Amino acid sequence: MIRLTINGKTHNVDVDPNTPLLWAIREQVGLTGTKYGCGVAQCGACTVHVDGTPLRSCSVPVGAVAGRKITTIEGLAQGGKLHKVQQAWIDHEVPQCGYCQCGMIMSAAALLATKPKPTDADIDQAITNICRCGTFQEVRKAIHAAASKA
Amino acid sequence: MKMNRRSFIVGSAAVTGGLALGMRLPPFGPAVVRAADGSPEINAWVVIRPDDTVVIRMARSEMGQGTITGLAQLVAEELECNWSKIVYEYPTPGESVKRKRPWGDYSTGGSRGIRTSHEYVRKGGATARVMLVQAAANQWGVPASECTVANSVITHKASKRSTTYGKVAEAAARLDAPKDVKLKDPKQWKVIGKPVKRLDTRDKVIGKQVYGFDLKLPGMLNAAIKESPVFGGKVKSFEAGRVASMPGVKKVVQVGDSGVAVVADTWWHAQTALQQLPIVWDEGPNAKVSQATIMAQLQEGLNAEQAFVGNRNGDVKAGLAAAVKKVEAVYFYPWQDHACMEPMNATARFTADKCEVWVPTQDGEASFAAVLAASGLPADKCEVYKINLGGGFGRRGAFQDYVTQAVHIAKEMPGTPIKLLWSREEDMTQGRYHPIMQCKLVGGFDAQNNLTGLHMRLSGQSILKEVRPAIVEQQKGRDPLSFQGVFDSGEHSFGYTIPNLLIDHAMRQNHVPPGFWRGVNINQNAVFIECFMDELAEAAGKDPVEFRRQFMKDHPRNLGVLNAVAQRIGWDKPAPKGRYRGIAQMKAFNSFVAAAAEISVTGGNRVKVHRIVAATDCGYAVNPAQIERQVSGSFVYGLSALFMQEHTVKDGAIVEKNFDTYQSMRIAQMPRVETIILQSGGEPWGGIGEPTICVAAPAVLNALYKATGKRLRSVPLKNHGFVMV
Numbered sequence: 079m080i081r082l083t084i085n086g087k088t089h090n091v092d093v094d095p096n097t098p099l100l101w102a103i104r105e106q107v108g109l110t111g112t113k114y115g116c117g118v119a120q121c122g123a124c125t126v127h128v129d130g131t132p133l134r135s136c137s138v139p140v141g142a143v144a145g146r147k148i149t150t151i152e153g154l155a156q157g158g159k160l161h162k163v164q165q166a167w168i169d170h171e172v173p174q175c176g177y178c179q180c181g182m183i184m185s186a187a188a189l190l191a192t193k194p195k196p197t198d199a200d201i202d203q204a205i206t207n208i209c210r211c212g213t214f215q216e217v218r219k220a221i222h223a224a225a226s227k228a
Numbered sequence: 229m230k231m232n233r234r235s236f237i238v239g240s241a242a243v244t245g246g247l248a249l250g251m252r253l254p255p256f257g258p259a260v261v262r263a264a265d266g267s268p269e270i271n272a273w274v275v276i277r278p279d280d281t282v283v284i285r286m287a288r289s290e291m292g293q294g295t296i297t298g299l300a301q302l303v304a305e306e307l308e309c310n311w312s313k314i315v316y317e318y319p320t321p322g323e324s325v326k327r328k329r330p331w332g333d334y335s336t337g338g339s340r341g342i343r344t345s346h347e348y349v350r351k352g353g354a355t356a357r358v359m360l361v362q363a364a365a366n367q368w369g370v371p372a373s374e375c376t377v378a379n380s381v382i383t384h385k386a387s388k389r390s391t392t393y394g395k396v397a398e399a400a401a402r403l404d405a406p407k408d409v410k411l412k413d414p415k416q417w418k419v420i421g422k423p424v425k426r427l428d429t430r431d432k433v434i435g436k437q438v439y440g441f442d443l444k445l446p447g448m449l450n451a452a453i454k455e456s457p458v459f460g461g462k463v464k465s466f467e468a469g470r471v472a473s474m475p476g477v478k479k480v481v482q483v484g485d486s487g488v489a490v491v492a493d494t495w496w497h498a499q500t501a502l503q504q505l506p507i508v509w510d511e512g513p514n515a516k517v518s519q520a521t522i523m524a525q526l527q528e529g530l531n532a533e534q535a536f537v538g539n540r541n542g543d544v545k546a547g548l549a550a551a552v553k554k555v556e557a558v559y560f561y562p563w564q565d566h567a568c569m570e571p572m573n574a575t576a577r578f579t580a581d582k583c584e585v586w587v588p589t590q591d592g593e594a595s596f597a598a599v600l601a602a603s604g605l606p607a608d609k610c611e612v613y614k615i616n617l618g619g620g621f622g623r624r625g626a627f628q629d630y631v632t633q634a635v636h637i638a639k640e641m642p643g644t645p646i647k648l649l650w651s652r653e654e655d656m657t658q659g660r661y662h663p664i665m666q667c668k669l670v671g672g673f674d675a676q677n678n679l680t681g682l683h684m685r686l687s688g689q690s691i692l693k694e695v696r697p698a699i700v701e702q703q704k705g706r707d708p709l710s711f712q713g714v715f716d717s718g719e720h721s722f723g724y725t726i727p728n729l730l731i732d733h734a735m736r737q738n739h740v741p742p743g744f745w746r747g748v749n750i751n752q753n754a755v756f757i758e759c760f761m762d763e764l765a766e767a768a769g770k771d772p773v774e775f776r777r778q779f780m781k782d783h784p785r786n787l788g789v790l791n792a793v794a795q796r797i798g799w800d801k802p803a804p805k806g807r808y809r810g811i812a813q814m815k816a817f818n819s820f821v822a823a824a825a826e827i828s829v830t831g832g833n834r835v836k837v838h839r840i841v842a843a844t845d846c847g848y849a850v851n852p853a854q855i856e857r858q859v860s861g862s863f864v865y866g867l868s869a870l871f872m873q874e875h876t877v878k879d880g881a882i883v884e885k886n887f888d889t890y891q892s893m894r895i896a897q898m899p900r901v902e903t904i905i906l907q908s909g910g911e912p913w914g915g916i917g918e919p920t921i922c923v924a925a926p927a928v929l930n931a932l933y934k935a936t937g938k939r940l941r942s943v944p945l946k947n948h949g950f951v952m953v
Contacts, residue, residue: 113441114571114649114652115887117651160434174294174857175620178618180432201895206894206896211292212860214860
């Protein structure tokens with residue numbers, strides 16, 4: 079049994095400790111907002127926060143994050159209020175197909191947590207997620223818009 | 229706004245007309261067709277709930293391109309309903325079959341979603357409006373012509389009465405549909421042409437949107453699959469016993485004659501076992517095929533005697549013979565996978581009397597046909613439920629291989645829903661790839677630098693020969709789609725009138741399955757012709773835009789987009805210091821597109837695309853905000869392809885298996901895209917999702933020549949040592 083703390087709730091999952099965190103989140107805990115896109119830490123669709131740091135959960139063994147504070151897209155909104163990145167995503171209509179967007183939002187939220195007013199260069203460095211619909215122009219606008227909100 | 233994915237029930241007996249308070253019902257009106265919640269269907273397109281919610285039903289699939297919102301705008305414009313109370317749902321293909329296709333074509337490809345359904349969906353909205361107004365008029369005993377309608381509220385001014393759609397829906401549903409309805413003049417549009425918000429954003433940013441990958445059904449098991457890595461290969465044997473006791477494993481099954489799947493409690497367990505499963509393949513003769521053998525085959529086609537003609541004007545032989553100067557070049561475009569962010573998947577449940585499939589599909593009817601074929605059950609025992617797509621790009625329409633596989637696996641475990649998910653590696657190595665193509669172009673000039681002839685010879689794969697052989701047969705062996713963007717007529721016609729022109733295609737097939745890759749054959753044809761136009765312009769000593777214009781007198785809309793981007797980027801003035809510009813134009817899917825790129829190159833090979841100006845003339849722009857997003861996104865698809873993407877073959881199998889070797893652009897590489905939307909109006913309407921991609925690569929390649937003096941004639945640029953920064 080591995081004890082996981084996800085979005086403030088404790089889950090005991092009975093899997094091999096080498097199981098990628100992504101699949102423990104999706105198939106054991108049942109939260110499917112965290113997406114599989116490549117399995118090799120390239121695309122970022124599986125991005126979650128572990129103790130506030132954005133990690134590609136497809137390449138993190140679940141055994142390595144036992145007891146750590148894990149946040150997924152489902153836990154980003156607080157007290158029924160969307161995270162300002164999520165709100166900016168809606169205001170700027172960022173998503174197209176939307177499949178990569180939860181990972182993109184988690185990357186953006188982590189960036190703003192460490193750099194509240196990121197420059198374009200900061201965004202270029204922090205957001206390395208793949209989006210095949212090509213939403214990058216709106217992603218950039220939405221991050222700046224979210225940064226301008228308190 | 230939420231999508232209502234429930235299928236609905238046909239028949240008036242299910243629910244009585246309890247909502248019909250005080251209405252005068254025509255005694256012998258048609259039976260009311262009802263949605264699953266009992267709300268009346270005004271017609272196939274429109275269901276109205278008592279709370280005034282308008283449910284709009286669409287056959288086309290939303291895969292990110294915004295077609296559902298655009299189609300809802302078209303219906304709403306004529307329906308005069310309250311936009312904030314619109315939801316949408318997909319009618320199932322099974323329903324469509326039963327009701328003789330009231331929603332028309334399900335196929336969502338070829339940028340057709342809006343352009344080929346705008347008329348019938350607007351009529352659907354208009355017909356429903358007429359019926360709703362008539363129902364109110366009947367109730368009040370006044371002529372319908374005295375009633376006005378706006379925002380789902382019907383008003384009879386003279387008697388100061390008003391009601392809402394929700395209140396008269398029951399009565400309206402009992403009326404006969406009017407035969408002929410008049411559609412609004414585009415000048416009267418209030419919803420069409422406005423940048424209204426998409427109907428499907430919120431769930432995508434909170435992790436609630438359910439894609440095929442995310443589906444959960446009671447008692448469901450998961451499957452992972454491996455098909456023969458060599459296309460055309462077969463399963464010789466596999467040792468199921470070696471993985472049978474691994475965690476979660478339920479069953480190992482052969483799928484058709486070329487695949488093996490592991491079924492387990494979770495997909496991770498299934499995939500882990502599959503990776504350890506010893507499989508012996510009978511790879512067949514294709515295992516001997518290498519990249520070099522295919523390239524040699526294409527090269528042979530460049531000079532072959534026999535070729536299919538796609539466009540001819542005058543006598544190219546005589547024109548080139550009369551030339552005092554010739555320009556010749558050979559170009560190449562590789563195989564490329566769609567790489568949808570959500571890999572292929574389908575979920576199937578099979579019993580002796582029912583086969584149901586849940587699938588993210590671009591074509592519900594194609595999925596339905598695959599279910600019929602794989603299950604062996606008749607149409608009335610099959611059903612398909614369309615699930616949200618994490619990208620489509622042409623991979624999820626004509627090709628339903630994952631549906632066939634899922635049904636075959638489900639048949640091995642009757643009654644148990646099986647969710648089949650492909651790994652990224654399976655997705656990239658079992659693609660239906662952008663066709664591989666070489667092209668030789670020869671142009672001639674007289675002593676005054678007038679173009680005397682142009683021969684464009686394509687040599688490579690035909691998609692239709694593999695996928696729609698009946699069309700090729702009908703065309704006496706020719707694949708007309710090979711000539712997209714350079715064809716002699718139609719929705720992909722050539723944008724230049726050139727004396728002594730020949731564009732032909734030496735069809736060279738191979739064992740790698742080709743497919744419709746967003747934009748399809750315009751991608752390579754635009755690189756070939758639009759880069760060569762720059763080569764010809766240089767040989768003639770002319771500016772690339774000026775050179776093109778002399779052949780565009782009879783192509784005013786091509787010229788319109790070309791001029792628009794030239795003007796916006798400031799083509800007549802020098803580029804900023806250290807920046808270089810390139811331009812390209814094309815017509816595809818009945819839209820006219822052009823792009824002008826501004827780039828710089830540092831360190832000899834580091835290419836920065838700073839700015840792109842893109843113009844689209846699609847006739848009518850239904851949602852300009854969504855068009856801008858599709859256009860700017862097109863440069864991610866198109867420039868990833870130009871700089872980074874190629875699939876190659878070794879020993880008959882695809883070499884590049886994941887995003888580490890098949891890269892895709894990141895935000896740091898994204899240029900600023902400025903979109904210009906031109907609306908020439910008229911018929912036919914043009915598409916949006918695909919056309920722009922094709923001008924991305926040639927505009928940048930032409931700029932790259934200006935920057936480096938190098939004509940780079942093969943894609944991707946990584947093979948030339950160039951990187952996108």
